[in-house]
Amino acid sequence: MRIAVVGAGIIGVTVAHALLDDGHEVEVIDREGPAAGTSAGNAGWIAHMDILPLASPKAWAHMPRWVLDPLGPLSIAPRYLPRLAPWLLRFAAASRPSRIAAGSRAIHALNAASLPAWEKRLEALGLGHHLRRKGILSVWTDTADFAASAALHARQAALGIPVERLDPAMVRQLEPTLAKGIAGGAHYPTGAHISDPRQFTEALADAARDRGARFTVASVAGLDAGEAGVGLRLADGGGILPADRVVVACGAWAKPLAASVGDRVPLDTERGYNITVATGSLGLSRPVMYEGHGFVTTPLDTGDRIGGNVEFAGLDAPPNWARVDAMLGRLERVIPGLAIKDGTRWMGFRPSMPDSLPVIGRATASPRVIHAFGHGHYGLTQAAATAEMVAAMVMDRPPPIAAEPYAAARFKTGF
Numbered sequence: 132m133r134i135a136v137v138g139a140g141i142i143g144v145t146v147a148h149a150l151l152d153d154g155h156e157v158e159v160i161d162r163e164g165p166a167a168g169t170s171a172g173n174a175g176w177i178a179h180m181d182i183l184p185l186a187s188p189k190a191w192a193h194m195p196r197w198v199l200d201p202l203g204p205l206s207i208a209p210r211y212l213p214r215l216a217p218w219l220l221r222f223a224a225a226s227r228p229s230r231i232a233a234g235s236r237a238i239h240a241l242n243a244a245s246l247p248a249w250e251k252r253l254e255a256l257g258l259g260h261h262l263r264r265k266g267i268l269s270v271w272t273d274t275a276d277f278a279a280s281a282a283l284h285a286r287q288a289a290l291g292i293p294v295e296r297l298d299p300a301m302v303r304q305l306e307p308t309l310a311k312g313i314a315g316g317a318h319y320p321t322g323a324h325i326s327d328p329r330q331f332t333e334a335l336a337d338a339a340r341d342r343g344a345r346f347t348v349a350s351v352a353g354l355d356a357g358e359a360g361v362g363l364r365l366a367d368g369g370g371i372l373p374a375d376r377v378v379v380a381c382g383a384w385a386k387p388l389a390a391s392v393g394d395r396v397p398l399d400t401e402r403g404y405n406i407t408v409a410t411g412s413l414g415l416s417r418p419v420m421y422e423g424h425g426f427v428t429t430p431l432d433t434g435d436r437i438g439g440n441v442e443f444a445g446l447d448a449p450p451n452w453a454r455v456d457a458m459l460g461r462l463e464r465v466i467p468g469l470a471i472k473d474g475t476r477w478m479g480f481r482p483s484m485p486d487s488l489p490v491i492g493r494a495t496a497s498p499r500v501i502h503a504f505g506h507g508h509y510g511l512t513q514a515a516a517t518a519e520m521v522a523a524m525v526m527d528r529p530p531p532i533a534a535e536p537y538a539a540a541r542f543k544t545g546f
């Protein structure tokens with residue numbers, strides 16, 4: 132089949148590979164080219180241990196403190212509140228215990244499949260050297276929060292995720308620079324990260340090109356799905372591009388394309404920030420999550436990255452770089468003497484659904500269009516597993532992961 136993939140971020144380029152495996156003719160269309168969006172600047176984690184949606188008791192516990200601090204880990208721009216209100220209502224509904232339990236199962240299903248799916252994909256492409264197996268560390272600065280996290284670690288262990296709880300001295304043994312204010316930690320020895328998100332996405336795009344995929348720079352304005360195929364309406368008078376199947380993989384910008392094939396989805400964006408400083412500046416040897424502070428650090432090949440933050444302000448507002456300075460201030464509380472002056476700052480748009488689950492599945496108006504967007508905090512983690520699901524759907528094979536929880540139709544039945 133002739134298949135057009137809209138979006139050349141980590142989801143689109145990985146989907147391209149899964150489609151090439153089945154012998155399809157693949158064209159990836161992006162308005163800027165590969166790695167132009169969020170996939171270029173994320174933290175690089177394969178977060179296969181995460182099992183909780185954002186709408187979890189853990190996040191709600193911190194929410195009042197976070198929202199009251201204008202530069203805190205989570206913020207909502209007041210002028211954006213009216214547009215965000217429907218998303219927030221669904222977010223609140225996703226916080227019901229029964230919904231958290233179901234959402235958690237669906238997140239775990241994808242995240243548990245993520246590392247094996249990446250290992251298989253990267254080995255087949257000869258790109259395994261991009262994977263770093265240094266484990267992942269979570270640290271707490273609040274003693275009560277650390278004590279409360281024992282329940283989560285027990286659940287993770289029960290799901291087969293190796294996790295070791297650490298006292299402050301054990302944390303310092305693993306990462307001596309975390310010398311101040313640490314109440315405890317959790318070490319995930321099987322945690323992994325990648326070389327650098329931009330280089331990784333570009334390497335996958337190059338490999339897809341080598342396997343015969345075509346990459347086209349064009350903006351897709353809408354989809355016309357019919358009996359015989361799908362027409363991609365290109366912006367700026369670019370004409371109509373015909374395809375047998377279309378995969379919508381354009382991240383935070385997927386909403387209008389999904390609507391053009393019958394799916395009005397509550398996709399919004401959680402904007403995230405980072406700063407990348409010279410390699411070794413932090414003195415940390417593995418990725419670290421600073422629990423309750425909303426940011427992480429990653430020793431990437433291209434530098435040490437400090438990133439995170441959730442800002443609801445839409446796709447058009449300019450970045451507020453003071454958020455990066457606030458993150459650095461919080462990091463200095465646990466790494467004494469850290470004085471970062473220079474670095475490359477970045478802001479990106481997580482494609483976020485209120486229930487923290489991506490939209491993967493056939494469009495309501497046409498089985499010829501398959502959605503693969505809305506991966507929120509986990510697009511890099513979940514891309515390889517998502518790609519296998521999409522390829523199976525294209526060929527009418529049963530997907531490797533039961534697809535119902537991710538269907539766009541979940542938003543048609545109210546909350």
Ligand SMILES: Cc1cc2nc3c(=O)[nH]c(=O)nc-3n(C[C@H](O)[C@H](O)[C@H](O)COP(=O)(O)OP(=O)(O)OC[C@H]3O[C@@H](n4cnc5c(N)ncnc54)[C@H](O)[C@@H]3O)c2cc1C
Nearest residue numbers: 140142162168169170173174176351382403509510511512
């Ligand atoms: C600070 C931060 C840290 C993160 N850390 C991690 C992490 O450690 N691990 C993890 O798993 N995830 C992480 N994420 C999330 C992850 O980066 C995203 O989920 C992922 O990049 C989304 O990939 P995507 O391919 O869907 O979207 P994108 O990478 O945004 O790609 C979408 C592409 O579509 C194109 N496009 C948009 N509209 C159109 C159109 N109409 N026509 C043609 N092209 C179009 C854009 O140009 C873009 O290239 C992080 C995110 C942020 C912001």
